[in-house]
Amino acid sequence: MIPLASFTSMSQFAVICTTTAALWLGWRLWSFTLRPMLHPELPKRYPYLIPVAGHIRGMVRHTSNVFTQGKKYFGKTREIFSLVVMGEELYIVTNPSDIQEVFKHATSLDHDAMAADILIDMGVTKSTVVRIFEPIYRSKNYIQATHDDFRAQLHPGPRLDKLQADFLAHIDKSLRYDAVKGPMVKSSPTGSKIISLWEWCGQVLVDSAIEAFFSGSLYEANPDMLQDFFTFDEESWKLPYRLPRFAAKKMYSSMDKCIDAVSKWLEFPKEKRQASWIVDQMVEGLKEVEVTDARQRGAMVFVLFRVVNSNAYRLCFWCLVYLLFDPELLKGIKEEMQPAWSSEGVGSLDMSYLLDKCPLLSSFYEEVLRFTVDTVGARVVMKETTVGGKKLSPGKKLLMPFRQGHFDTDFFGPDATSFNPRRFYDNKSLSRSPSWKPFGGGLAWCPGRFMARREVYMFLGIVLFRFDTNLYAPDHRTPVFPVLDDSIPWGGVLTPKPGHDVLVEIRARN
Template identity: 80%
Template structure:
């Protein structure tokens, strides 16, 4: 037997032995630990699947273990990750806030945006309002975004700017693809993005931010298009566009933070964040900008995507569009310029609400995350300290047990027919526990505002430059967005709009 053959046989034997030990013997000896979803290459594990098709690897892992929803584990570049899909187990994770820590995941997010370990130590010291800066900021964000006078103020600013921006003569720039007689053909994706991001800048940061960077909106869009790469901490040469765009945004916010408060004219939550940074003595310009950029990203990433999908579903279904418009009609009061009865939309439009929840269910791909601080039992599985816990909520949203045999299909009356679904343990479009997103109230209001103004102010028709029947865009689940999914490239929908008489 030659040397090459010996090497091959030895390698094969070692690989087979590793497989038997890792996926057969070890689970038999330790039934209390989550079983590992098998992989071919030691250490490397499921890295390719996690980068390219995160949702699919969760689905396949669950299926591999017979869809029992037991906690299982994935290995990615030597790191073992626990995957929790059972709703009752997820609820238990939320309850174990001390041993399953959310703050440890927040640290990773802050590091990804360029904050230093020294700054992070400062903002996690319990010296600010008898708590740490991050906890206080989350509490303030809840006060800003939960129903009340502060949310009313932001809502009014949003509506005023949406109303001003959605004027026929204001619709211009790269989002306009052609100018047929009496109309304009726009990219629905770019239209939603430009109006809603610009309106968020107006409501939370004021126009003064554009003085710091006239291209702030475009720079954020460039970052957002590749933001899924951020958690993987790729070297800068491998994600030059993403890092470059994020850097421009942070530098602009850093410059804006140096303006006098009277010039900034920021929302209450932003002023609270700035005062808190002063109090915990975070003085570095870039560090302060990076912290506020986290909020900037939070209020801008998902709402315009959700608007895009809502309008897409309506424009591709004329019957549904007519039903929703009829229900919304009383809220559209044109006696006062820009007036809109938001409370009517929230309280008296059950079909709109069901439609909105169903679009969320179909399009959101959020993943909850925790770090195991000490050995913890969840269900009948022992989670070891130091491991990360992932909760892919999308798995529950497509579960037939909770959402019916047609769970894989879009059904705009699903939540109308069964009002208990929004209270289901399997319903987690905005996460849960300590990380339950306070922005969920504002997101609904943004979408409702945009839909009403667009649908009652303009004639809207799907457009195809080659006169073929337009195709409904396909969700792009290739990348782990961690929020509302985007359409696949090239499927961002063209709409011809004209003034409604």
Template identity: 50%
Template structure:
């Protein structure tokens, strides 16, 4: 994550020492490239140069498939899904010695499929794509919202910089320090999830039960949107409709509350939550210490405006900004 590596796909203007970029696309490019390479190595990009473009399309359109749209009503989603699965089919067809750099989890997943006798190419490709979907769906959205809040609140940005400064050695970041010695950063991260995450829990009704006057039949699936819990004034305070970076710092019991479900719970408690936090912390630290970043207005506007989250779609996770509500930033090289 350096100045030269900023993808041209997210740059709208540039000079020798500065680039104006879409924060939404920059977050996606940095997170998806890093995570995909870390898990699968470089081979996936060699067999499928457009793998990230296809997954980007799928990521934005996937809710239509989950909502049972027919193919004719969601062609982008279905086509991107098929191309993404095919990318991993082609990846698995390469001899293993031509796929160096795959992480332990990918190797174990492949070995497990072999031991179970799962050899049909499309099925194996779909299994690896499900992992790709897991690691790349939400983290870049978290980075987008975190940077947006910080850039729109300079006082908070300076406080976060001061708290995290000891973790920066001029080149890289001490993740252990960020995780264990930055309570404001942790509270800020949790509050970002409370404001912009719409997780959904799914349970199978085992026995006939009545809840809230509604009789639930065995075998039915119950969807539980957790966002309402996160807006409960009796738990999170009367200012639930406002972003408060210190909310979880001022009341440390909130993280243990049964009303706090940013990553689901029980068997569906997201296992990627630990990785996501580290990805976001790393992105934020590198962004604020390697570069000078400032907001710039959208085209046709005179001042930067805070984006609105798109609550019109059943995201089931981190919300995207509404169309036309991207954030643009000017990134400058920081002098040593």
């Protein structure tokens, strides 16, 4: 800041102010009036400046709340527009047909250049990034080969069946009445337990994912792995800002503990690790591309740990919330699921029945996703590409905020803003709608979408048939439906606002 006193006269100060204002007005005139007239092929700029420095993922956070405003500003044209964030132009794509086109241009609109950003955020060094992007592994690069392996593990087939069986066995074990213990139990009146629904979903699902993907031996490397992961998960929205360590101590220290644990665990003999196929594949691949540093291997595998675990427990929470607050819906869903539940014991839940014969459950699941997911697709323009009649220039970044499409009345009807568990049941084509992208799409289409549905069905199936569940509020108050916190776009399932947990009283059924 230049002190006022350093100006020799007030008139000098006035000249500087006037020049700055003129430059500012000139820039606005060029950006928002002349440029669109002279270059109609370029995306128009939304007249909103985001005064925040940061790299691309950080911008995602800041820009998210102007996506919908921008879409409204350009009205029904739904054309691609741009935002300027600290001098950097960012393309925003909201039209479903443009989004499909973006997915088709997988090379010129590159996903993996964005993925490198996330890897660096998570402690992967630049030299590792160079190794994993070199085309030296299975006639492609390590990242491309790993996309294939994710699909090979998580798309329907024998490998997913095996994972599903392991998952189910652990969920079943964790959902025994006696196993419901620890800090998630808030009190234990006679014959029942009052539990935090948020913590219950988190503990059971992340623990079961650890067992199924990594095996319990991970706890030998860090007995507090669950707690460290939840601390990181809660703080992880800060990661893209690249804050200095002192400004985000909790986030960095919990992330370090998680990465250290995975690194240490990877040093265990293979027989002791007993990992899933995908983890072994990742580790073998890293060896082949000569990423041998323990911490680098740990950071790479922790990226998988994170994507596997961040969303499913949140979705389970919301599914149970919607059911417990709507007894009629709960009754309908339970009636439909009942034949899948035979008796106690592992294997008591017929997953094929739940997946193939429960259309209301399926519709309800999709509607909960619609309400709670805030995914944003991101790409880097590698070479000039035309999408939706707009020319996109190399080096620029492109974002696709999918949530706005999930509330688009053209696709989801005039009641798009209300929760209707039968919506996808009444209109079977909705789940194939181009405006429906809860799991992203294109090359980065979440390969875990099949497992996510299975996890939720397993959890609901066991909870609803093994326990009597009732909402609980202290002092006979009325339980309050938790408010979705959309102020932090997580890029996945949103959380409830702080303090909006739900307490549930559970009793074991005879």
